[in-house]
Amino acid sequence: MRFETEAIHAGQEPDRTTGAVTVPIYATSTFAQDAPGRHRGYEYSRTDNPTRHALEVVLAALEGVDPESQGGAVSTASGMAATALIGYLLQPGDHVLLPNDAYGGTFRFFARVLAEQGVAWSSVDMTDRRLLETAVRPQTKLVWIETPTNPLLRLVDIEHAAGVAHGRGAHLVVDNTFATPYLQQPLAAGADVVLHSTTKYLGGHSDTVGGALVTGAPDLFEKLRFLLNAAGPVPGPFDAWLVLRGLKTLAVRMERHGANAARVAAFLADHPAVKEVIYPGLSNHPQHELATRQMTGFGGMVSFRAGGGAPVAARVASSTRLFLLAESLGGVESLIEVPAVMTHASVQGTELQVPDDLVRLSVGLEHIDDLLEDLDQALRS
């Protein structure tokens, strides 16, 4: 089956008792057994729940896990819960290599939680292959990449990073939240684990928080399943169901997010009030060639510099009517934010610093003309 078909059918056969065509929300904590120790596949909802299970089957299928491989997906209560499960794979003395512009919460977790427990970390500009190669240490157990990054939309070559990690016996984790499996397949490029904040495009409707880890490696999958049950950061069945529903339309949503974002990027590039536009689909993006090779589309995120510094960025972000001033991304509604004082306020003054006139857009699914008119009036305000 192909992507669009799997998104709708994988793990989602009609309900056996009623014929319901959508997977029911199994709001139950426990399952009656036929005899002590003899259950019908489910015992207790932390360990496994049918709604969550359906979500895990479709997530694995969409990330290209071969059903024969005995790899799979685990879904978690948030993207950060997925990151925390990865943290349990590490021991004191291990080292983790992060990109120098990773998601802020990823930094916070490694720098302020795992570092306290003796897991070392460092960060490097991974857009530079040489820097990445020399930053890996003998103790490195994990190379973590995010591509495209937030909010500067820089790309990392997944195949190259996998080679570097594996050359040192380390695992490669790819945060695939921005691209989604529709646009980018990290496991096929050599990644060991894909991480998602399903809060974003996979859920797609800004109505739930969730996360997932997907791997094609049976040993890693077994460990992650064990850890999910042992540590317990599971999503409830309703949240799992919302993501399951969102995934059905992922392909068509990503097509439109990408088409709208490309139009927005082109419009901003021509706008006299805009200093610089960052979008992997623009031919002047420093890694446009890699984007073309590694992704099948360029996604729905566009960043730009308003010129005139922080006050101008704040004015533009406060003047849109359709683009809502909010953190997060990947929903049907367009969002606008100023990373320096919102999503990235905590990293200002570090090497992660983003320009203070940077504006980040999550381009939604509204009519493109309404979006362009809204941006135009905000830039002229």
Ligand SMILES: *Cc1c(COP(=O)(O)O)cnc(C)c1O
């Ligand atoms: C939002 C996000 C996360 C964290 O996910 P939550 O669901 O908010 O816990 C991790 N990585 C990226 C790239 C994100 O955008």
